[in-house]
Amino acid sequence: MSGDADAALSAVLHAVAEVVLTRPHQAGLARDPERMVTEQAKILRRALERVPGVRARVAELLAERSLPDRAEPYVTLLVHPDAEVVRAGLALCDAAGNHQRDRAAARTAERLERKVADLRSRLERAEGRLDHAQRETAEKDRRLAEVGEALAEYEERLADLEDRQGIERLRWKDPHALAAALLGILEPLPPKPRDDAASRDPRPHRTGVTAASAKTTEHIAASRDRYLEDVARTVKLDRNRLLEVLRAMVDPTPPREPAPATARELDLRITPLGGGTEIGGSCLLVEAGDSRLLVDAGLVPRDGAPPSGIDRALAGPLHGVVVTHAHNDHCGYVPALVARRPDLRVLATPETVQLMPVMWADTVKVTRGRDRLWSEWGATSAAHFGYAEVRAAVGRCEEVPFGARRRIGDLTIELFPAGHILGAAGVVIRAGDRRAVVTGDISGFVQESVDGYRLPESATGADLLVMESTCCGENHGDRTGRVHELIRSVAEICEGGGRVLIPAFALGRAQEVALVLRRHLPDVPVRIDGMATDLAHLFESATAGSDRPLEIFGGAVAVADRPRELETFRTGVIVSTSGMLNGGPAVQWARHILPEPGSALFVSGYQDEESPGAELLRLAGQGGGEFALMDRDEKISLRVLAKVATMRLSAHADRGGLLEIADGVAAADVMLVHGLAGRQRRFAEVLRHRGHRVVRTGEWRAG
Known part of the structure; x- marks a missing residue:
């Protein structure tokens, strides 16, 4: 119209x-x-x-x-x-006309509104695509960084392997090291002490293994005897003379002339220089006559400091260091000692000799990374040694089998199995007719990776027992029950389609957890990551041909393929370093797993109060929430939806186990080390009630 x-x-x-x-x-x-x-x-x-x-x-x-x-x-x-x-x-x-214009205007406005809406929609889609592209780019950058880091790790591990091969080749060119190795292989050993680990921790599945182990032991002894005959024939020496020559090469120090009062004149003295009333930095100074040696020389875990009293040891001659086992809080300062005392003898079990270089090299790597960070603030290097010192220390290592005796001047040492981890040893020290027993870290129960301690006859009735007291205030209960709880929890998560991260200490704990899972959950995929991988391979090679060969890899257990498996490994268990979530691949795994409702993170060991692992446990105890994690110098905030729990598989003797050790040695005096002072005081009272004389943690002299 x-x-x-x-x-x-x-x-x-x-x-x-x-x-x-x-x-x-x-x-x-x-x-x-x-x-x-x-x-x-x-x-x-x-x-x-x-x-x-x-x-x-x-x-x-x-x-x-x-x-x-x-x-x-x-x-x-x-x-x-x-x-x-x-x-x-x-x-x-x-x-x-106005109506027509109004309608036209309305139509125009409608068209414009549709166009604006269309443009807005297109803009939103474009912004969405841009946001997605930015997120995808960021994710690709993150994955690229992970790939780069993994590549750097592989290159570093390859360099470490090549370096270790070079060190081994150099070591066998050293006459002293070669003589020590030959002596360790050829020297007849006394019969093993009775192993009553079964009475401490009965394990029915070990019964069949024991019989096989006995046959293997007999075979090894027969082979050792044949090797001795062959070598003696080759060098045209009587077998006893050959052993004398090797012993003289290993310990060129002539024995003191015997005298009626020799034992008293030697005046055996033992002084804790570190790790006395604290855990870490373990170091004992042993003195007799003109001879001085250390039992352990470890670093303090929280700050990497040397033993607090190490200057006293270095104030005079130092002839050797006996390393009880390869944890850094017991062996971590040895390369620095060798740097200051190039002729220092380093004595340890064959397994510990193989494991220590990996731990020392890792210390160099970690320290250099810390130095780079601190240098930005003008701080000086905190490194105690570098790779050159590690190579020198490896060249001074002597392999000492359990039961073999080695003389260090006026002192004689004998190593015995201490349980705890592969290669861990206790030490019986003789000075004349005086004897001291040092347990090192010790455990009596049978583990998948190592049996319990075996006290030799030479330990019984010693003048002094220096005993670790890490868990002197705890009763661990039945280990089998704790293992079954871990297995049940892992199976529950994996059957639900989730995955489990177990941050573990690289040496000992990681391998033990992997072996437990392989035995009890053979169909559950297990991945081992980080430094624990190299150490697991060493566990296998160090025990090959022994009466207790370990097979960690195989079946469902394999090396983690990171970073690819961060996303693709959806059901199974990851065992990775570090145990406190303060570095290592475990942090990358935690970043992916903690936000997953159907997955879990099981803390398997001690957590320092200020560690991320301890903070995560506190958060879980409060019902969950946001958790801050450092990943490659980047602070990441995560919503914790995965299950978080503690699974304790301690490798230390508890109160009951320590009491059994004290009763078994029945020493005149007992000194507690490697523990917390308050707990030590309370445990000392328990020991006194059982008839033991407990001396203070400090300098001790044979009375």
């Missing part, structure tokens, strides 16, 4: 323009009716409204022209003789 009104009004105004232009006095107006309609519509409307003659003439003109039928009613109104009707017609046409 509005279109008909517009057509009628346009035709009428055009006719008015024609009429007006025929008037002589309108010569000043535009001569073109179209232009006049466009430029002077108001004049034309006024003429139409006020001049009846114009309307009459317009009516005549339009009568001769063809108009749309629906426009004629409007024309009739616009040319009506009555001016009021004309005004009404104009108003009607205006209203119709």
Whole structure:
């Protein structure tokens, strides 16, 4: 309708323009009716409204022209003789035109709104694609960083392996080291002491292994005897003379001339220089006559400091260091000692000799990384040694089998199995007729990776028992029950389609957990990651051909393929370093696993109060929440949805186990080391009630 009104009004105004232009006095107006309609519509409307003659003439003109039928009613109104009707017609046409314009404007506005909405939608999609691309780029950058880090780790491990091979080759060129190795292989050993580990921790599945182990032991003894005969024949020496020559090469110090008062003159003295009333930095100074040796020289775990009293040991001659086992808190300072005493003898079991270089090299790597960080603040290096010192220390290592005796000046040492971890030893020290027994870290229960301690006859009735007291205030209960709890929890998570991360200490704990899982859950995939991998391979090679060979890899147990398996390994167990979540691959695994509702993280060992592992346990105890984790110098905030729990598989004797050791040795004096002072005081009272004389943790002299 509005279109008909517009057509009628346009035709009428055009006719008015024609009429007006025929008037002589309108010569000043535009001569073109179209232009006049466009430029002077108001004049034309006024003429139409006020001049009846114009309307009459317009009516005549339009009568001769063809108009749309629906426009004629409007024309009739616009040319009506009555001016009021004309005004009404104009108003009607205006209203119709306004309505049309309003509708057109509305349609235009609607089109514009649709276009804006479309542009907004396209913009949102573009922003979404950009955001996705940015997230994808960030994720690719993160994965690229993980791949780069993994590649650097592989290159570093390869370099370490090549370095260790080079060290081994150099070591066998050293006459002293070669003689010590030959003596360890050829020297007949006394019969093993009775192993009553079964009575301490009965394990039915070990029964069959014991018989096989006995046959293997007999075979090893027979082979040792044949080797001795062959070597003696080759060098054209009597077998006893050959052993004398090797012993002289290993210990060139001539024995003291015997005298009636020798035992008293030797005056055996033992002094803790570290790890006395604290855990870590273990070091004992043993002195007799002119001879001085150390039992252990470890680093303090929290800050990597040397034993607090090490300067006293270095204030005089130092002839040797006996290392009880390869944990850094017992052996970590040895390369620094060798650097200061190049002729120092380093004596340990064959397994410990193989494991220590890996631990020392890792210390160098960690210390260098810390130094790079501290150098940004102007701090000086905290490194006690570097790779050159590690190589020198490896060259001074002597392998001492359990039961073999080695003389160090006026002192004689004998190592015995201490349980705890592979290669761990206790030490019986003789000075004349005086004897001291040092347990090192010790345990009596059978583990998958190592049996319990075996006390030799030479330990019984010693003058002094220096005994670790790490867990002197705890009763661990039945180990079998703790193992079954771990197995049950792991199986529950894996059967639900989740995965389990077990951060573990690289040496001992990681291998033990992997062996437990392989035995009890043979179908559950297990991945070992980080430094624990190299040590696991060493566990296998060090025990190959022994009466207790260990097979860690194989079946469902394999080396982790990181970073690919961070995403693709969806069900199974990851055993990775570090045990406190303060570094290592365990941090990368935790970053992926902690936000997964169906997965779990099981803390398997001691956590320092300020460690991320301890903070995670506190958070879990409070019901969960946000957890901050450092991954490659980047602080990551995670929502913890995975299950977090503690699974304790301690490798230390508890209170009951320590009491059994004290009773078994039955020493005149007992000194507690490697523990916390408050717990030691309480445990000392228990020992006294059982008839033991406990001396203070400090310098001791044979009475």
